[in-house]
Amino acid sequence: MMLAAKIALVALCALLVLVILLQSGRSAGLSGVITGGANQFSNRRPKGMDSLLARVTVVLAVLLFLVTGLIAVMYHYNVH
Template sequence: MMLAAKIVLVALCALLVLVILLQSGRSAGLSGVITGGSNQMSNRRSKGLDSFLGKVTVVLAILLFLVTMLIAAFYHYNIH
């Protein structure tokens, strides 16, 4: 049971990092001013995708927290 929880934890960590990296940054508008903005228009993402990735990030973060607490409970009650 502990091994399965650890595998799920590692998978959640990798997914969370991937989803966070896929999101466009909050300062994306300012980088267009500095670089000229020509490549900013061609790489613009839809607001729907950013909203979806934000919700997925929240769900993955909550799952990561819950699995971490589960592993901590396993260690506390010596369930190996």
């Protein structure tokens, strides 16, 4: 059981990193960071693929949290 949870944790970590890297940035490069401006305060909602990737990121993050908690509980009760 512990081995399956550890494998799931590694797979979730890899998927989460991949999904985060696939997302587009909030601004167009370094110029957006330096100037800031109205882009930081606009209430933009992600559209299309960005919306899907944002939802997948949230789901994977919650699953990662739950599997990590499961592993912690199994270590606490010494389940191997």
